[in-house]
Amino acid sequence: MSRARAASRARAASRALQCSRTRPNHPVAIVGYSFGAAVAAAVAPRHAELAGVALVAPPLARIEPGRFAPLERFGSRLLVVAGTNDEICPADALGRLTATLPRATVHLIEGANHFFFGKLYPLGEAVSAWARLLI
DSSP states (O other), X not given: XXXXXXXXXXXXXHHHHHHHTTOTTSOOEEEEETHHHHHHHHHGGGOTTOSEEEEESOOTTTSOGGGGGGGGGGGGGEEEEEETTOSSSOHHHHHHHXXXXXXXXXXXXXXXXXXXXXXXXXXXXXXXXXXXXXX
16 A cells, blocks of 8 residues: 555544544444554554554554554554464564554464455454453
């Protein structure tokens, strides 16, 4: 994803989050998949009202894990989900990310690749369990 496209997506996500402020008694979280996780990570630190942030298969083979460091303020309300066979979110880079974000909730899905083929149910279960904790 180009920087211009990422910036455009980040602006769109910020506008959507600003709209969510009209419903202050409803928790709002931001979730991003792959490069969408990078967009979510760029937007989330500017929105203190967020109940949580979920990064699904962040593209750590292409983005330095240290760029996610501002998410540390979300602590356990930060979810990182990745597959154990994900070539775009490799285990070594995921290890560096979790060292940067030690309080994050990390969920590995055994045998899943970057697209979670055949593993969508465990992915949904992981995200649903995390979201229930935010309510």
